[in-house]
Amino acid sequence: MFVFLARRLMSGFVLVAVVGSLTFVTMSLSGTDPVRNLLGENATQEQVDARAAQLGLDRPLPERYLDWAVSAVQGDLGTSWVNNASVSQVIGQRLPVSLSLVIASTLVTALVSVALGIAAAVRKGFLDRLVQVLAVAGYALPNFWVALVLVSFFAISLRLLPATGYTPLTTDPGKWALGLVLPVAALAIGTIASTTQQVRAATVDVLEHDFVRTLRSRGLPSRSIVGVHVLRNAAGPALTVLSLQFVALLAGTVVIERVFALPGVGSMVVSSATAGDLPMVLGIVTVMVVVVVVVNLLVDVATGWLNPKVRAR
Amino acid sequence: MFHRPGRPRRPLLITVLAVSALALSACSGSSGGSGSGGTSDKTDLNLAVGVPLSGFSPQVIGDGYALQWMQAAYDTLTFAEADGTYSPMLATQWEYDDSQTKLTLDLRADVKFSDGTALDAEAVKKSLEATRDSAGGSASALAAIDEVTALDADTVELELKAPDPSLIRSLSQVAGMIANPKSVGTDALDAAPDGSGPYTLDADASVAGTSYVLQKKDDYWNTDLSLPFQKITIQSMPDQSAVLNALLSGQVDSSFIVSSNAEQATAQGLTVTQYSAPGAVGLYLWDRDGKIVPELKDVRVRQAINHAIDREALLTGVRAGHGTVTEQLFRPDWDSSDEALNASYSFDPAKAKALLKEAGYEDGFTVEILQNAAMPENDLVAQMLADVGITVKWKPTTNIVPDIQSGDTGLSIFQLASQAEWQLVTAFLLPNSPWNPLKSTDPQVEQLIEQAQQAGDDAARSAALKELNTYLVEQAWFAPFYFLTGNYASTNGVTVQAPYINVPAIYDFQLG
Incomplete structure (x- = not known):
């Protein structure tokens, strides 16, 4: 288990380093003059040059990269070029918003799709067909459209839930939860659809195994066969899919945070990229990759716990 | 067997629904109250x-x-x-x-x-x-x-x-x-x-x-x-x-x-309050001296472009009619603006072709325009220009503003705001203006600007600026389409x- 974990950690580090470097290089070589972009159309060339020197942009690229990487490893992600805010601080303020959204969506996805997927696989017949049709439909609907429909019904017509905005968990847990209902529903509908299909397929697959028939012949109640043995065997593939969905959800926050005006990192990365705020984009991308690596690591550990065969590899 | 234990749970589920419905209606009640109720107790403003x-x-x-x-x-x-x-x-x-x-x-x-x-x-x-x-x-x-x-x-x-x-x-x-x-x-x-x-x-x-x-x-x-x-x-x-x-x-x-x-x-x-947005959408003809697009040096070519544009059709076609057509850059509410000038360039492709012929471009010409992705006018304008013989070749860009200001394009479909008359002058018309990228000059323009700047009182300044505006329209320094309508909701x-x-x-x- 230790070797397994160590290997996964190593590949995680490599991934973070590669993505960080790629972001740095592509943004630095994008061909636009970042300082001109920052200062706007009325700045003179002297002002542009002075600001470039102040930001250290007159130094060679490898040197700037090394500087950034060394501070980043020590937890200092630099300061924004646009408003001088500390990147780590901004991410610290905004990451909880995006993580609330993504973790809640993942949990909802896991619960709903396991329930629907197993029910469809076990009950078969009409329920199965209904779940499959709904899954295809749910997968095909764009999440921003779902978001707009949900808002116009639940927030504007019924005024049951807030249309936009975020309340921190520490300020008011009730408002925090209410504010997350619509964004989570909009974000999770696609992942629920595809995960349900996966869980259903995995369950159908396991149900056909010989050991299930043996268990049945021994008179075990159907509930315990499905609830314990089938679920445990189907959980491996489902977990893998879920960890991939986590990444998809993280990417989905970019759109959903805009539609619901949530102050998360997803909306921030878009506005920072448009403004040419290199340190902010780099910081957010790096932190997002770290989150993905950590989640994958946890999923690997969970899979290993569920299935000893994985650990041996 | 598997589904049977579901039954006794139903009352609990109903209770949960009832409780949450109560909770939700409670908070919707309060927000509805502040929304429609007495305005006198409102002390906060959310923008x-x-x-x-x-x-x-x-x-x-x-x-x-x-x-x-x-x-x-x-x-x-x-x-x-x-x-x-x-x-x-x-x-x-x-x-x-x-x-x-x-x-x-x-x-x-x-x-x-x-x-x-x-x-x-x-x-x-x-x-x-x-x-x-x-x-x-x-x-x-x-x-x-x-x-x-x-x-x-x-x-x-x-x-x-x-x-x-x-x-x-x-x-x-x-x-x-x-x-x-x-x-x-x-x-x-x-x-x-x-x-x-x-x-x-x-x-x-x-x-x-x-x-x-x-x-x-x-x-x-x-x-x-x-x-x-x-x-x-x-x-x-x-x-x-x-x-x-x-x-x-x-x-x-x-x-x-x-x-x-x-x-x-x-x-x-x-409640929607409407206002006229400050800058005209239009074809800004930067290259009046013909440095990049030699054809634009001829005033008849610039006038032909103005005649080639069907402003009303553009406004209804891509802006759903939300605006007012104009042929001058000066806002209608400025003293220096002149409603009569908006009859200078009626939509007239035949006249445009005749002007091009006079200028020696009977067979038309090809012009490169930076493709400003933010403007929905692009395709229709290209079509209107093609109809009089001017072929548009689009040049993609992701940085329209620096690309225009560095002076490597002769004309652009654009919208630029001017908050006041004198700001328009300093932003567009002086040889060193940020929005005069090819540094076009004209002795008459310079003289009228000088006259407005030195004017002793507002009336004299307005008169000079009005003359300047008229001259710019006659000389077709720009081909403005319309001022868009802005909307402020509350x-x-x-x-x-x-x-x-x-x-x-x-x-x-x-x-x-």
């Missing part, structure tokens, strides 16, 4: 803006929506009234000398910053000089200032390099905002304001880059201003559907909305005055 919240430094901020949070935190030297006149604010009175190059301002003696520092002549000098020398969006508005002198504690003298007819106006905007001299030039203003304005930033309640929460000061000096709100929240909402949803659900009291949402907003009970009993420019001042929001 949404489409731009990022870019801090509080007058040395950084230019015109635009930032004006709203800047006005909450700072006072300006002069005060822009809705009718286009200027009243005292920090300056109690001001006077030009005969040469119009020396402006003397008398300051109020009783205004202090939050830390007790006096807002005196030295503070004004420091702020104005810092803004002028900055790389920020308001620097150009003060570019004419040569020297600021503090004559005594409450008198400053601005010495100008040349007369600047828009200076009094500039001093009523961000350019005329005075920050605490202790903070000017430091990074502190990026995070929080340090001004003498009616509100202070509640940093704990604000979220960096997302919302500013501003609390009213108890002892604000200017009691003449009607400021009904104890708390103002300004949120950045880049997505227009989020803005509309927030307005419809009552979370936001007032905001700019896009024209395509205006009908729905009105139908669903929002709800919850908040009223907003139609903004003269595209942004209502923070003082323009009132109750009932």
Whole structure:
């Protein structure tokens, strides 16, 4: 288990380093003059040059990269070029918003799709067909459209839930939860659809195994066969899919945070990229990759716990 | 077996639903109350803006929506009234000398910053000089200032390099905002304001880059201003559907909305105030000297382009009719604008072809235009030009502004805002103007500008500018299409005055 974990950690580090470097290089070589972009159309060339020197942009690229990487490893992600805010601080303020959204969506996805997927696989017949049709439909609907429909019904017509905005968990847990209902529903509908299909397929697959028939012949109640043995065997593939969905959800926050005006990192990365705020984009991308690596690591550990065969590899 | 235990759970489920429905109706009840009920108890104002919240430094901020949070935190030297006149604010009175190059301002003696520092002549000098020398969006508005002198504690003298007819106006905007001299030039203003304005930033309640929460000061000096709100929240909402949803659900009291949402907003009970957006959409013909596109040197080619455009068709086709067609860049509400000029270039492809033939381009020509992805006019304009023999070759770009300003394009489909006549002159028409990228000159244009600049009074200046406007239309320096209609929506009993420019001042929001 230790070797397994160590290997996964190593590949995680490599991934973070590669993505960080790629972001740095592509943004630095994008061909636009970042300082001109920052200062706007009325700045003179002297002002542009002075600001470039102040930001250290007159130094060679490898040197700037090394500087950034060394501070980043020590937890200092630099300061924004646009408003001088500390990147780590901004991410610290905004990451909880995006993580609330993504973790809640993942949990909802896991619960709903396991329930629907197993029910469809076990009950078969009409329920199965209904779940499959709904899954295809749910997968095909764009999440921003779902978001707009949900808002116009639940927030504007019924005024049951807030249309936009975020309340921190520490300020008011009730408002925090209410504010997350619509964004989570909009974000999770696609992942629920595809995960349900996966869980259903995995369950159908396991149900056909010989050991299930043996268990049945021994008179075990159907509930315990499905609830314990089938679920445990189907959980491996489902977990893998879920960890991939986590990444998809993280990417989905970019759109959903805009539609619901949530102050998360997803909306921030878009506005920072448009403004040419290199340190902010780099910081957010790096932190997002770290989150993905950590989640994958946890999923690997969970899979290993569920299935000893994985650990041996 | 598997499904049977489900049955006894049903009552519990119903209880849960009932409880949550109660909880939800309780909170919807309260929000409905504040939404439609008495406006008298409303003490907070929630605004949404489409731009990022870019801090509080007058040395950084230019015109635009930032004006709203800047006005909450700072006072300006002069005060822009809705009718286009200027009243005292920090300056109690001001006077030009005969040469119009020396402006003397008398300051109020009783205004202090939050830390007790006096807002005196030295503070004004420091702020104005810092803004002028900055790389920020308001620097150009003060570019004419040569020297600021503090004559005594409450008198400053601005010495100008040349007369600047828009200076009094500039001093009523961000350019005329005075920050605490202790903070000017430091990074502190990026995070929080340090001004003498009616509100202070509640940093704990604000979220960096997302919302500013501003609390009213108890002892604000200017009691003449009607400021009904104890708390103002300004949120950045880049997505227009989020803005509309927030307005419809009552979370936001007032905001700019896009024209395509205006009908729905009105139908669903929002108050929509319309105004004319400040800059004309059009084909800006930069290359009147024919440096890149030799054909444009001939005035008949520029006139042919004007005749080739079906402005009404464009307006209905791509802007759903939300605007007013124009053939001049000067706004209809300026004295120098002339309605008669809008009959100069009727849509007439035959005449356009004839003009091109006269100019020696009977077979037409090909022209390269930077493809400004933000403009929905592109394809239709290319079609209209093709119909008279001008073939458009699109050149993709991701940085339209620097690409135009570096002077490597002869013409662009664009929209540029000018807040005032003199600003239009300095931004577009002078050889060193930022929006005269190919440095076109014309002795007649220069002479009329000079005449307007040296004019002794407003009437004489207007006359000169009107002549200038007429000349520019005749010479077809531009091919403007239309001024778009802007829409400002409000709800919850908040009223907003139609903004003269595209942004209502923070003082323009009132109750009932």
